[in-house]
Amino acid sequence: MEKQTNYTHLASKMTQTAFLNCYIRDVKQSGEKFFRKPKHDLVLASYFEERAHTKWLKIALNFLEQDVFCALSYYSLTGRHQYEFPCIVKDRNTGAIKELEFLALSELLIEEHNSTVSSKSNAAVQFVKSLENSKANTAAFLKFRNEITNDVSTIFNKEISFIDAEQSLLTGHSMHPVPKSRSRMTDEELFKYSPETKASFQIVYLLADSKFVLENSAREKDITTEIKEDLEDRGYITSEIEVLFDTHKDWKLVPIHPWELSYLKKNNTSVQKLISENKLIQLGALGPLYTPTSSVRTLYNKDSRFMVKLSLHVKITNSERCNLYHELLRGCEVSALFRTEFGAKFRASNPNFKIIEDPAYITLQDHEGIVIKGFNTSFRDNTKAIFNDKKVTMLGEICQDGVLGHSNRLYKNITHIAALDGISISEVSRKWFDLYLEFYLEGILDGYINFGMFFEAHGQNTMIELDEKGYPCNVYFRDSQGIIFRENKLKLAAAYIPDIALESHSFLSDDVLTPIYVNYIMISNIIGLVNTFGSNGLEEEHTLLKMVTKRLNKWKNKDDSGIIDFILKRRTWKVKSNLLTRLSGEDEAMNPVDGVIHVAYKNPLLYAHYENELLHPSSMDYCYENYFDKEGVVIKIRPFNINKDLNMVHDWFNRERALAFWKMDGSIKKLEAFYISLLDMDFSHAYIGEVNGETCFTFEPYWAMRDVVGGCYDAKPTDYGFHFLIATEEKEKRETVVCLKAVADYLFSFPQVEKCILEPDIAAKAMAIVLERAGFSIDKVIEQPHKTSNLFYNTRSNFFKQFPSLIKKELVLNK
Structure with a gap:
């Protein structure tokens, strides 16, 4: 009889791994290595023998007077370890040992955390529900891709298309405790609108009185005009809609996610009023089928002029996924800047670091002039040469762990090159990583130090183009809404666009910006890649960390921002704690300053000393x-x-x-x-x-x-x-x-x-x-x-x- 796959068990292991690593890094600041079998603790020694495992990570729960032991299959200098479950808890007073299932482990660690800090008890309850939701969703996605679409093996191919890669993040953010939680969505909606289920659907459009429409574009035409032309050129405008266009000549087409429209009609009085007053006419689903990318809310159609980044009142990871109005402004003004000589200079200086722009936006305001967040929509250049290329993939997908018996994609890529060229896996790994640093890190540092730009270039916003052999040849940064300017360098951009960053509040001082930047470019990008090489046995982490240090040292005498010394010499960096932010009950997007909790992260580059x-x-x-x-x-x-x-x-x-x-x-x-x-x-x-x-x-x-x-x-x-x-x-x-x-x-x-x-x-x-x-x-x-x-x-x-x-x-x- 064929063995049945226990998807719930597999999803539990994946969710436990992410949760444990977050807890150990953010709450305990590390665990204790316990790599020897004790002689004087006979109960613990007996259990270690029974499990035939000697490498454990110990988590001291001092308030509860207990210790948790987690069996390690890989220990990482970066803090992202791999485990063999179940974990156990040992009572310090009685010496009794008990194996812990996922929920019991989570509740125990949260209880210890809540005993030491003032915590919103309801937020902790909601967090445990989110853990369960993320685990259940992960199990559902694994089963769907393994049994319904039967394409799990293709996810880890050496080459896959852009959209297939976007829809293949089955494990999610490796350092987020609830990467697959989706609040407010029913199970039916989850499958209908998720990238993991390869969903496809039409965007819903409304015809809006122009006095309620806010839009802007860095392109030659208004975005509402381009939307209308695109739908007309492709034959999606019916005669009934043409009549409405004729009778409402100054009105404009406004797109919205179908789930979001249903939500707003039930919950937003401003939308209800606009509809009841016939200031908003519902046209229904129009146009081609779009498919969601990894962010869930950004939609893709290979033949459309734009990718469409819509808003969703669905809490994914740390926040409801609604675009903020200042982000819309930022994307548009940055795109305008890159159409000037400033952009030409940056491209000439960084030919292998490319910016994918968000040049236009649309939203609605209510009768009082207040922006309705659910309509906040950004339009991203749909560069077909990039997104139709099987060799362009986001970093997060390349780094995700293999599942269901399949090896990680980076592993397949590196071992393929090694076999092809007859050289060692270690040599290929070092060359691959060095090319990535050359294109990504050099572009990041040049942009920050010489052009005064901060890129929110974490693993999901960074895309790698591979050459014919499989080495990096270009790096792309998407989500230009995430570009912020160094305050003391803003004049460089303002020379081309005088009021840039003022209305969008897109500038910060170096002392504020630098620690935030290190979180994105190091911890959420380069360090994650280092861990992927290490955990897959491709190259030692300390070797790659030394390569990062060597390249950073080249910028020492060129840096006027202090970022190089900060990265190389600081004892700790500041990392965003996804776990503590979720436990706080705050929404990161709605409260980006006080709503985000940061903790100290031990600088791994110091291992050079x-x-x-x-x-x-x-x-x-x-x-x-x-x-x-x-x-x-x-x-x-x-x-x-x-x-x-x-x-x-x-x-x-x-x-x-x-x-x-x-x-x-x-x-x-x-x-x-x-x-x-x-x-x-x-x-x-x-x-x-x-x-x-x-x-x-x-x-x-x-x-x-x-x-x-x-x-x-x-x-x-x-x-x-x-x-x-x-x-x-x-x-x-x-x-x-x-x-x-x-x-x-x-x-x-x-x-x-x-x-x-x-x-x-x-x-x-x-x-x-x-x-x-x-x-x-x-x-x-x-x-x-x-x-x-x-x-x-x-x-x-x-x-x-x-x-x-x-x-x-x-x-x-x-x-």
Whole structure:
């Protein structure tokens, strides 16, 4: 018997993955790696054995006193991981373990979140309903495409048409918890109007009294004239409609989505009044069949002059999808600008970065002059050379995960080229990615730095044209409504259109615009592509991140905006939290400032300064040995061995002298869990030290940019620190100063370490004295979430000036 596909189960896995990644990134700011089977937690160890899985991500739920463990199939530096379900929850008090189905997991994590913040309880309830709706819709789409149209395999072909690609986003936004939720639509309407079901339908038209019509166009003719001519030329105007045109000569044709018209007739009193007064005459569905693109509201017909971006009072992802009036103005004025010498200069400077324009709009206003949002309609150039080309696809489609046994499309593309040319997948991946950066990132930076333009160029607005072999050869940005100007560069555009951006409010200062821009061009574009390469086994993420850094560095001396330093040096970027925005109950489009919640996102480009051997030593052997002549002491250092050292350090941490500041006393099971997380942590590790052959100290080096302390002072990517404990009870035998010098000496042996810091508790007076004797200087007092600290530091150059005898010695044995 043929095995039946469980679409609900598959959709649940997809929705859980997106939700978990959003929660871990936006609420917890990361999870804890748990990549070893514990020896002292027998229940957890037994479960890990039963699942035959050892790589887990731990989510600490401190309020609920529970821990969630998620089995990892791929861990990403970018924060978008892959999982094997189900997840489990472990009660800290009883030790009991329970497997979690999707809804139970979601409700548990939301409960933990709501316990720590003021939250609209109804918004949380509505969010859970949206999760269920998104999961149900995803299951329905998968079944439809696999059993009704039976074309899932073509979605992941190396080449597919523009519209097929637009209708193939079955998984949706990879970092949105409810990518397929559609509020207000019934199941019947969902299938009738969704791109995932390959829907097609006619646009509805009304004849409107011209005094209620607002329109503009950067083209030669009014858009209402072009609409009428297009319908007449193609034979869609009936004799009855011709009569209406004759009797209403100054009236204008206005398009609207059929779903939206039904909604407005039921819910909008202004529309009801205009219809009842015969100021709006309903002509019904007219013209050719249009099909929805990935945004649901933008419609496409290959032979029409325009793509039509209509408005929908349907909440998709974070907002109801109604065009805003200032966006209509923006699209039109930007199109007019690109018809001047300004546009010619930009095209000449960026021949491989092309703008698809939105040159016209129509909407209606009511008797009071208030715009009726449901009629806000934008018209996009339907460039047939682009949209009929099987080699032009939006980035989001290329990056979506494979489903139902099919590989991701980027994977198929890269492996095809590798087989064709007889070269490695890694080499093809690097070349492909570098070409993308050349066309996309260079165009983005040139547009921002030299032309003063911000492009809302996230993955769904970015389209890639592939050459015959399959490499990028052009990049297209669509949705010119999303172009904003740098305030201090607005004069460049105003030289051609004096009042540009004023009515549309389309300019912002650099300090406001730059962090927003990084969210779009890095996190929602380039970083997502890096993850796709990595998660599909095409190339290591850190290799691609270094390529981004290298290309950005070329712009350092050309940048007057500060964006290059912001991208390269900031500890965190600002990312839009789709999860927290939905949980807040706000509509992003209606309240774009206060309605959008942003969180800190750890800058992955900083891995260029990452000392992997220090934080992830490749050997358990001794890595440092030095004889300190003056003190007559030999110091040896090796990485912490959890099987060998755990009992020893458990004894150390439970001694009286360690209790006050380390606060790591307690059961060995609890300490083991701490070290399991620490030893595979991205930014720290543990080492053991010996003095004259006696094992007596431990230290934990850390990368300040990832540690909590990095947010408490002006940390640099080359700042590394360490936590230090010496266990020797007899004061005269401790040799604390020389141990501290040895640890600093070891850290400075790594080329990326330029500054070494320590941040002891402000009450640790004795530690402050020995740090100064070891060459460290106090910088200032800093407030950390868990303590008030004295920040001590030393630099590489200063350290070796203080202790010149250390320079010539062979320090690192096993680097």
